[in-house]
Amino acid sequence: MYHDFNYQATLTSSLRAQWQLDDVLRDDQELDFSRNFMPESLARTAVLDGLNPFEQRVLNQISAHQYLAIFGIVEEFILPFLLDHARPALREDDWRVRALLNFATEEAKHIHLFKRFHRTFVRGFPVECQVIGPSEDIGAEILHHDPLAVGLVILMIEWMTQQHYLGSIRDDGELEPLFKSLLRHHWMEEAQHAKLDTLIVDALAEGRTEAQIDKAIDEFFEIGGFLDHGLQAQAGFNLAALEKAIGRKVDDPETLLAQQHQAARWTYIGSGMVHARFQATLETLSPRAAQRIAEAAPLFG
Numbered sequence: 001m002y003h004d005f006n007y008q009a010t011l012t013s014s015l016r017a018q019w020q021l022d023d024v025l026r027d028d029q030e031l032d033f034s035r036n037f038m039p040e041s042l043a044r045t046a047v048l049d050g051l052n053p054f055e056q057r058v059l060n061q062i063s064a065h066q067y068l069a070i071f072g073i074v075e076e077f078i079l080p081f082l083l084d085h086a087r088p089a090l091r092e093d094d095w096r097v098r099a100l101l102n103f104a105t106e107e108a109k110h111i112h113l114f115k116r117f118h119r120t121f122v123r124g125f126p127v128e129c130q131v132i133g134p135s136e137d138i139g140a141e142i143l144h145h146d147p148l149a150v151g152l153v154i155l156m157i158e159w160m161t162q163q164h165y166l167g168s169i170r171d172d173g174e175l176e177p178l179f180k181s182l183l184r185h186h187w188m189e190e191a192q193h194a195k196l197d198t199l200i201v202d203a204l205a206e207g208r209t210e211a212q213i214d215k216a217i218d219e220f221f222e223i224g225g226f227l228d229h230g231l232q233a234q235a236g237f238n239l240a241a242l243e244k245a246i247g248r249k250v251d252d253p254e255t256l257l258a259q260q261h262q263a264a265r266w267t268y269i270g271s272g273m274v275h276a277r278f279q280a281t282l283e284t285l286s287p288r289a290a291q292r293i294a295e296a297a298p299l300f301g
């Protein structure tokens, strides 16, 4: 076995790590807009030399708003996915049922937290930041795919959050403290989600032929392409918000759009695709699946 995850241990760890909304962001707290919110490795705003440092920071904050808004959209489709996966076997393994329902409860709490963050952000930021959607339509489009493909997309996202926090947020002392704390709390609970989703993918892949797995990987790429299209549209919304916030048009919008779209590709797709744990799951499904995804990864770098 390439991992030692199980429902009982995961549930126990989850219950120990759990927090409440007010532990993370109370309704009366305000964000410090004199700071960056996102690590540079994800926001990639410092390299935009057509923007002055203030303007780069504004774009960094727009990128942070996008970060949680996109996570909110993703977690909204994770919720029904989990309930659908749990429902056919509610009487078999008590640890499994409780672990999956707790996973769903935590995602519902994250959605709730991200909405609270959005309200706090809006109070302190000068302009509206538009987000792609509606989330119901995005979720419906994704969920009509093979559950194994959806499970893999979710697994990629769960491991990605681990990589973002440990790789670039935890040790960055410059970040806005409330936003950083929010990401830390999210990371803590997501660590168990990644293990549970590994178990879900194992279950969904069981007994499949190589051709069936290959088909699921085709659908994984379809979902990836659909998400990528959304990220491109989101880059346009971010540029519009930036120009409104700084009160001028940027000099080379095409270059900025392409560069910020690529930053989002890495943030939401590439950094998950190359995660060693995600690759390990793919390898067990089929070496060909792992190879196909490894070959596509540089596009999202």
Ligand SMILES: [Fe+2]
Pocket: 075, 106, 107, 110, 186, 190
């Ligand atoms: Fe979450």
Ligand SMILES: [Fe+2]
Pocket: 107, 158, 189, 190, 193
């Ligand atoms: Fe999660």
